[in-house]
Amino acid sequence: MELHDIWFVLIAVLWTGYFFLEGFDFGVGVLTRLLARDRAERRVLINTIGPVWDGNEVWLLTAGGATFAAFPDWYATLFSGFYVPLLLILVCLIVRGVAFEYRAKRPEENWQRNWEHAIFWSSLLPAFLWGVAFANIVHGVAIDADKEYTGGVLDLLTPYALLGGLTTLTLFTFHGAVFTALKTVGDIRARSRALAVRLGLATAVLAVAFLGWTQLDRGDLTTLLTASAAAVALLLAIRAITVGHEGWSFTLSGVTxxxxxxxxxxxLYPNVMPSTTNPAWSLTVTNASSTPYTLTIMTWLAVLATPLVLLYQGWTYWVFRKRIGTQHIAPDTHPQQQEPTRA
Incomplete structure (x- = not known):
């Protein structure tokens, strides 16, 4: 296996880690309007991800940086061709971070309600748009001989891409509902279980359709096995949350x-961005990669830095492992007494 193949695998791992971790906090953000009945419950939901949401986004920064360094042509074509959806995702992530930090800075109801709406929409839109983006990457887009995207924004909104967006949105929201059940106590825990079952069933329908379409479009025996594993894990996750095994359900939704x-x-492999204009113009792990020297330096840096990052993030989750409920939320009296984003 060549270095460019290894870095394709590493980038896949980084995106997998990002979707596993950011997926549930996107889901929790969506649940602030779907599950929470009042401000206290919304504060409980926000506090479940308060200590970890910003750490989860490090995986996105690392995945983007690794793509830029290891496959510069892939990065250039992707970020220029998908400029509008990726810009929308970036704006949502900025607004989301500001909303988490500023929501509790003032006691006025309108102030807090507006930031809570911002958390909802800035969680929902990226959860949908990431599915649209990756569906287009896998299916292929119009790329010319100069490795440039020649289509428009509307060309990205194909039925397959929209199905991909709905699949990631429901999957992340289901993942967030299971995480909420795992991290809360009381009535909100019971309701998150019930909602997770409904979300899981909707996700199962969409995921089977999307992964089935992917299999027919570009699949082989290996993708058939992984797609089947995703379907089985999802069904087992739904079963586990039905009987109250939140830990197993969260693990299995992560496996999904x-x-x-x-x-x-x-x-996708060995392509990184297939061309629908001419297959010979597709970007591959070979023609889109950096020099072997660059990949070698990156590999050594990854070997040294990755264990430290994993240890620190694991420690964060361990420290903030306890369940919370509305009884742990301080009354709304002064802005300084409202919950911090890392409490």
């Missing part, structure tokens, strides 16, 4: 995400 992302990257 891992297997689904693996299916997409396996269907």
């Amino acid at each position: 995400i891992v297997a689904a992302v693996a299916t997409l990257f396996l269907a």
Whole structure:
């Protein structure tokens, strides 16, 4: 296996980690309007991801940086061709971070309600747009001989891409509902279980359709196995949350995400962006990669830095592992007494 193949796998791992971790906090953000009945419950939901949401986004920065360094032509074509959807995602992530930090800075109801709406929409839109983006990457887009995207924004909104967006949106929201059940106590825990079952069934329908379409479009025996693993894990996750095994359900919903992302990257390889204009103009792990020297330096840096990052993030989750409920939320009296984003 060449270095460019290894870095394709590493980038797939980084995106998998990002969707596994950011997926549930996108889901929790969506649930602030779907599940929470009042401000106290919305504060509970926000506090479940308060200590970890910004750390989860590090995986996105690392995946983007690794793509830029290891496959510069892939990065250039992707970020220029998908400029509008990726810009929307970036704006949402900025607004989302500001909303988490500023929502509790003032006690006025309108102020807090507006920031809570911002959290909802800035969680929902990226969860949908990431599915649209990756569906287009796997299916292929119009790329010319100069490795430039020649289509428009509307060309990205194909039925397959929209199905991909709906699949990631429901999957992440289901993942977030299971995480909420795992991290809360009381009535909100019971309702998150019930909602997770409904979301899981909707996700199962969409995921089977999307992964089936992917299999027919670019699949082989390997992708059939990973897609089947994703479907089985999802059904087991729904079963586990039905009987109250939140830990197993969260693990299995995570396995669903891992297997689904693996299916997409396996269907993509050895391409990194197929061309629908002419298959000979597709970007591959070979013609889009950096020099072997660059990849060698990156490999050594990854070997040294990755264990430290994993240890730190694992420690964060361990420290903030306890469940919370509305009884742990301080009354709304002064802005300084409202919950911080890392409490």
